[in-house]
Amino acid sequence: MRKRGKLLQVLSCKFGLYYDCREVSLNQAFSRRPPTTTQNLSLIDDIMISSFDPACTWWLIALWLLLMLALAAWTYRRLHAHVQTSYRLLMLGLEVALILLGLILLAQPLRTVKRPEPGSFRIAVLADQSLSMNTQDGNQTESRRQILTRLLNREVTPLQRLSAQGRLDVHGFADDCQPVIYDGNTPLLEPLPGRTPLGPTLRQFLNQDVAAPLGAVLMMSDGRSNAGEPTMEVAKLYRTSGIPVSCVGIGQAGAARDLKVQAAADAILAQRDDDFTVSAVVSSAYTTPQTVTVSLQEHGVILSTQEITVPPGQSANVTFTHKTPVAGHHTYAFRIDPPADDSRPDNDLDFISVNVQEPPAFHILYLGGGLDWEWRFLNIYAQSNDQINIAAIIKTGPESFFLAGIPEEPGQPLKAFPSDTAFYDNYDAVILDSRATAMFNDEAVASLRAFVENKGGGILLRGPVDALPAPLRDILPVQDVQPLRATRETRPIVSRDFIFARDLAGTLRSAQGIFLPAGTLVRPAIGLKRAARPALTLPGLPEGQGVLLAGMGFGAGRCAYLGLESTWRWRLSATSGQLAHETFWNLILVWLSETSKPRVKMHGSGAKAGLGEEMRLDLDVLGDDFRPAPDARITALIQTPDGQTREIALAPADEVIGRYEAAYYPTVAGEHRVDYDIRLPASRLTRTTSFVARPIGVEAENTAFNEELLRDLARVTGGRYYTPEEFLAQGHSLPLSPLLPMREETRPLASSWLLVVLFCSSALIFWWLRRRIGLK
Numbered sequence: 001m002r003k004r005g006k007l008l009q010v011l012s013c014k015f016g017l018y019y020d021c022r023e024v025s026l027n028q029a030f031s032r033r034p035p036t037t038t039q040n041l042s043l044i045d046d047i048m049i050s051s052f053d054p055a056c057t058w059w060l061i062a063l064w065l066l067l068m069l070a071l072a073a074w075t076y077r078r079l080h081a082h083v084q085t086s087y088r089l090l091m092l093g094l095e096v097a098l099i100l101l102g103l104i105l106l107a108q109p110l111r112t113v114k115r116p117e118p119g120s121f122r123i124a125v126l127a128d129q130s131l132s133m134n135t136q137d138g139n140q141t142e143s144r145r146q147i148l149t150r151l152l153n154r155e156v157t158p159l160q161r162l163s164a165q166g167r168l169d170v171h172g173f174a175d176d177c178q179p180v181i182y183d184g185n186t187p188l189l190e191p192l193p194g195r196t197p198l199g200p201t202l203r204q205f206l207n208q209d210v211a212a213p214l215g216a217v218l219m220m221s222d223g224r225s226n227a228g229e230p231t232m233e234v235a236k237l238y239r240t241s242g243i244p245v246s247c248v249g250i251g252q253a254g255a256a257r258d259l260k261v262q263a264a265a266d267a268i269l270a271q272r273d274d275d276f277t278v279s280a281v282v283s284s285a286y287t288t289p290q291t292v293t294v295s296l297q298e299h300g301v302i303l304s305t306q307e308i309t310v311p312p313g314q315s316a317n318v319t320f321t322h323k324t325p326v327a328g329h330h331t332y333a334f335r336i337d338p339p340a341d342d343s344r345p346d347n348d349l350d351f352i353s354v355n356v357q358e359p360p361a362f363h364i365l366y367l368g369g370g371l372d373w374e375w376r377f378l379n380i381y382a383q384s385n386d387q388i389n390i391a392a393i394i395k396t397g398p399e400s401f402f403l404a405g406i407p408e409e410p411g412q413p414l415k416a417f418p419s420d421t422a423f424y425d426n427y428d429a430v431i432l433d434s435r436a437t438a439m440f441n442d443e444a445v446a447s448l449r450a451f452v453e454n455k456g457g458g459i460l461l462r463g464p465v466d467a468l469p470a471p472l473r474d475i476l477p478v479q480d481v482q483p484l485r486a487t488r489e490t491r492p493i494v495s496r497d498f499i500f501a502r503d504l505a506g507t508l509r510s511a512q513g514i515f516l517p518a519g520t521l522v523r524p525a526i527g528l529k530r531a532a533r534p535a536l537t538l539p540g541l542p543e544g545q546g547v548l549l550a551g552m553g554f555g556a557g558r559c560a561y562l563g564l565e566s567t568w569r570w571r572l573s574a575t576s577g578q579l580a581h582e583t584f585w586n587l588i589l590v591w592l593s594e595t596s597k598p599r600v601k602m603h604g605s606g607a608k609a610g611l612g613e614e615m616r617l618d619l620d621v622l623g624d625d626f627r628p629a630p631d632a633r634i635t636a637l638i639q640t641p642d643g644q645t646r647e648i649a650l651a652p653a654d655e656v657i658g659r660y661e662a663a664y665y666p667t668v669a670g671e672h673r674v675d676y677d678i679r680l681p682a683s684r685l686t687r688t689t690s691f692v693a694r695p696i697g698v699e700a701e702n703t704a705f706n707e708e709l710l711r712d713l714a715r716v717t718g719g720r721y722y723t724p725e726e727f728l729a730q731g732h733s734l735p736l737s738p739l740l741p742m743r744e745e746t747r748p749l750a751s752s753w754l755l756v757v758l759f760c761s762s763a764l765i766f767w768w769l770r771r772r773i774g775l776k
Contacts, residue, residue, distance in 0.1 A: 053108040053748065061106045068099045083773055094766040101759045104749060113745045121166045121215035121740050124205045125159075127152060127180060128221035128250070129172040129189055130196040131612045131667060135222070135703040136345050137252035144222055144250045145189055147724055151220060151248065154185040158731030166215050173201045174612070175227070175665075193612045193665020196221075197228030198709075202245065206237060215736045216244055216719070222251040223706030231713060238717040244735040246719035248727045251705025258285040259292055259310065259338045260347035263694070264317070266608045267353040272327045278352050279319045280334040284310040290339065296320040297333040299671075327358040329606040331671035331692050344703060349669060351692045353606050359387050362593040365427045367417060368394035369435030369463075371402060377568035378431075379404065381582055388589060391427075393417060395436055419443035421624055422683055424451040428593035434463035437472060445469045453555030454626035455599075458592025462562045464523070475559045477532035477552040478525035490516045492536050492548055499535040499551055499560070499591045507583045512576035514567075514584060523563035524548055535560075549588075557595050560588065597622065600678060605689040609666055610696040617650060617674065618661045624682045628658025633679040636662065641670025641693075666693035 054061060072095040079088050127148055136143040142150075152159070152170065162168060170180045170187070175194020180187045198221065205214060217238070225231050238245055261282050270276035284290050289312055295305045303322060310316045324330060336348050364382070368375055371394055382390040391405030393414070401414045408414060417440055424430075424447065432448070440448075449471045451457040465473065465481055492515075494500055494508045508514050516522065524538055525547040538546030551560035571581040601620040609615040617636050623629035634650040650660035666672060671690050678685040714721040719735055749755065 051110045051746075053110055055106050055108055061103070064106065065099065065103060068095075068102070072096065072099065087769065087773060091766060091769050094762050094769070097762045098759070098766065101755065101762065104755065105759075109749045110746050111749050113747065114742045116165065116215065116736060116740045117743045118165060119167060120212065121737075122169050122212045123162055123166045123215055123734065124217045125152070125168055125170040126177075126201060126205070126217065126219045126221070127170065127172045127187070127189065128174075128196065128219075128224075129192040130174040130194075130224065131191050132196065132222055132224045132703040133250070134191060134346055135251070137343060137705070145191070147250050148220055149187055149189050151250075151724055151727060152180065152187040152189070154182065156728065158727060161732035162218075162734065167212055177201055177204055191612075191667035193614075193667055195227035195612070196224050198223075198225035199231040199234045200228035202231070202234045202238065203229070206234070206241065206243070213737070213740060214243055215740050216246065216734050217717075218246050218248065218731075218734060219710070219713070220248040220250060221710065222703070223249060223709045224703065225706070225709065226702075231709060232716065235713050235716045241737075242739050243717065243737045244719035245713055245717040246722065246734050247710040247714045248722045248724060248731075249705070249707050249710045250724060251707070253705050253707055257339075257341050258344045258347070259283070259290055259336060259342055260344065261294065261334045261336045261350050262347075262696075263334060263350045263352040265352060266694075267355060267606065270323075270354050270356050272356055272358040273323060273325050275321055275323045276354065277319055277321050278332055278334075278354065279317060280350065280352075281315050281317055282308060282310050282336060283315040284312060286310075286339075287312050293337045294318045295335050295337075296322065297335055298330065303332075324356055327356050329690055330354045330356055331690065333670070346669075346703070347695050349695065351670060351694050353608060353692050355606055361387050361389055362428045362589055363426055364388060364390045364429050364431060364589055364593070365424070366390055366392040366394070366404075366431045366433075367436050368392065368433040369438070370394065370433075371396060373568045374462075374565065377571055377581070378585070381571075381585055385582065385586070388586070395439060416441065417444050419447055421447040421450050421626060423447070424455065424457065424626075425599050427451075427457065428596040429458035429460065429589055431460045431462070432472075434461055434465055434468055437469060438467050440469065445471050448472070449475065450626045452557035452559060455622060456556035456595040456597040458558045458560070458589075458595065460560045460562055460588065460592060462565070465561075475554045476561055477529055477550040477559060478547065478561050479527035479529065480525070481523040481561075481563055482526050483521060483523050486516045486518055486520045486522060488518050490538065492516060493539055495533075495535045495537075498533050499549065500587050502587055502590070503583060507580060508587075512574065512580065514570055514580050515573075516564075517566075517569055520569075521565050522548060523565075525550055525561065525563065551591070553595075556597065558592055560592060562588075599626075600676070600685060600687045602676070602687060602689045604674075604691050607691040609691060609693050611667060611669060611693055612665055615664045615666060615691060615693070616661060617648065617664055618653075618659060619650065619676065619678075619687075620656070620659050621678055621680075621685075622658065624680055628656075629680060630657055631681060632660065634660045635677045636664075637675040637677070638664065639673040639675070640666070640668045641672065642668050644668075669693050669695045 072092060075095070076088055076092050133144040133148060159168065171177050172180045172189060172192060174192035174196055176192065180189065182188065202217065205217065208214070235245065259282065261280050264279035264281055268276065268278065278296065280294065282292060282294060289309055291307065291309045293305055293307050296303045304320050306318050306320070308316050308318055330353070332352050332354060334350050334352070338345065338348050342348070366375060366378065375392065375394065379390060379392070382388045389405065392402065393406065394402040396402045399415060403414065417436065419441055430448065430451065448459070452459050452475055459475065461476060465476060468476065491513070494513070500508060503509070524545065526545065528534065528544055528547060528550055529552065532550045532552040534547040534550050536547070536549035538548065548563040549560065551558060567581060567584060570577040599622050603618040604616055607615065619634060621629045621632050621634070623632070630652065636648045636650060638646045638648065640646070648662050648664060650662045653659040653661050671692055673688065673690045676687040678687065711721045722731060
């Protein structure tokens with residue numbers, strides 16, 4: 001039986017057939033482990049001789065064979081004296097060949113062809129879309145991602161032939177794994193955020209429960225695995241399951257030749273119109289000194305440049321001085337012009353965020369029942385103070401209003417005090433003349449109360465309190481007031497804490513401080529509410545009486561009552577009176593305004609994030625009633641530094657009402673602008689902010705090509721390792737799992753065209769030789 005099997009192998013190989021061709025690595029040859037019982041199939045058909053269907057009985061075939069061999073031997077001996085030895089040997093060989101071919105025709109061997117059932121299995125193609133694939137290796141004209149895009153083009157021959165054998169599942173992976181989207185024949189391989197877990201990605205496909213079994217895996221990667229379980233541990237599972245993993249290594253090995261720049265700090269604070277300095281560190285991995293130009297840029301515009309020399313294997317510092325008249329978050333870029341053989345162009349750019357500050361400004365709204373001197377001098381005071389902005393709505397007639405700092409729509413004059421809560425969005429505090437409240441409707445009263453109670457705004461009431469609506473009396477810190485006139489000049493007592501605690505110089509308590517001229521009309525409080533505290537009182541009266549200024553907290557905001565009508569007189573009294581007037585109003589308005597909450601609070605403004613790392617897009621939103629909004633619909637439109645846009649929907653947070661959140665993973669370094677569209681049931685808000693993505697993080701720390709890991713993965717699982725060029729030439733013959741369903745076809749060997757060609761060729765050559773030596 002052994003001899004017969006050996007003969008069949010020789011016959012099948014002789015006639016151009018493939019008999020269970022296998023590859024044995026040196027590691028397997030010298031391994032002490034016993035050989036495995038299963039072997040991987042190739043996409044080339046597995047062909048062998050299985051049986052015979054002889055044309056006659058075997059004893060007749062054996063008799064014919066002996067007769068033919070005897071005739072060949074007799075012919076060789078008969079021509080011994082007449083024909084040269086070379087001719088006789090050649091003719092003998094041709095006779096034997098014809099006898100063997102005739103034997104095949106008589107024995108009729110049957111060949112069995114085994115091949116995987118087309119479409120009955122899957123071939124998983126895993127494309128590495130992590131940020132390390134953005135690397136452009138030294139002396140290469142394409143980045144790793146561009147090479148990957150070329151390999152996955154549907155017009156590439158290996159993919160076309162693989163898809164004819166099994167169903168191709170092409171997935172891109174980084175932290176997550178998702179199907180690759182094609183635009184025609186070209187794959188859209190955008191960088192995916194997060195780290196690169198090669199092991200968990202392979203395990204995900206091994207554990208998939210789908211109808212079509214997994215026949216092979218083709219991984220295209222640079223071999224950087226920085227998360228999850230070790231890749232080789234999962235490779236052992238693939239070997240046990242009999243599924244080969246072939247790898248295409250994308251990258252270039254070699255010693256690092258790199259210059260990189262890194263900002264010395266993530267962010268700094270600066271003042272508007274003042275000089276500030278930003279610093280960066282340039283590091284070299286070269287073995288020779290490198291001279292490089294470093295530039296400071298904003299929005300692609302070069303602001304300044306410096307040329308420095310970096311010693312081999314060391315670092316050098318560079319510092320720029322700059323200033324700007326524009327307050328807010330600014331993103332500045334440090335860029336270097338590296339040598340041509342720099343291996344990592346991705347770290348030639350870094351960013352720093354500069355928060356340019358200006359003195360805080362408070363927006364105050366004055367609601368008056370008539371034009372008076374108090375308003376006029378308050379307006380003069382605000383115009384001389386850059387931190388205080390006062391707008392006004394003052395009733396001047398039955399159907400007329402005086403407006404200051406508030407735009408009026410043409411042809412639509414204001415006919416009533418505002419009743420919409422949205423009107424108070426941009427204000428921190430309100431000065432309310434109680435005489436104006438008589439013209440407030442219910443909606444106006446409710447909006448003003450919501451401004452204090454929910455938004456955290458401040459309100460200062462002045463004037464008589466008898467006509468105040470009940471909702472506004474609730475927020476009044478005094479029980480009632482009593483109008484009086486000062487009989488002589490009086491200096492009220494200023495509390496050292498509470499509202500005037502910031503008067504560290506004692507301006508209001510000094511001899512040149514505030515005073516009440518004789519005949520001044522005042523309205524001291526008659527009793528305070530439990531939470532109220534006095535800040536300014538008349539001297540010589542029992543505790544709780546004669547209070548001219550009292551305040552308390554109410555809801556999220558603050559409220560105060562001022563029983564003075566003519567603080568403007570201080571400004572006219574003497575040189576020091578102007579200082580006392582400004583100090584008095586500065587301290588009151590700052591105290592009222594500092595609890596005001598923005599309608600939209602953006603937590604990520606000016607934040608810094610590493611490439612591929614999570615960036616939180618979190619907002620706190622107040623609704624139309626200034627309460628946390630549970631029913632807002634928010635989308636964020638992100639504009640990346642490379643000009644692309646991405647829209648993300650924010651979801652309500654579980655733990656905080658009115659907070660909306662989403663996660664974003666930047667894949668491009670630079671300033672990302674975020675435009676928020678906030679839709680509420682009765683209004684719509686828009687906000688804009690920005691954050692900076694820097695080339696830092698796990699994916700940017702080490703982008704060296706890890707060829708060894710990919711080769712080990714292919715070797716252990718029984719797959720093959722390809723370079724990109726080898727895959728384009730040979731990638732159509734991937735090793736397949738031996739456990740795949742096979743289709744067998746049995747055909748007679750005599751029907752092979754190769755057999756016919758060999759028989760006819762041998763017969764013609766044999767006839768030609770006989771004619772050449774003169775035989776018939």
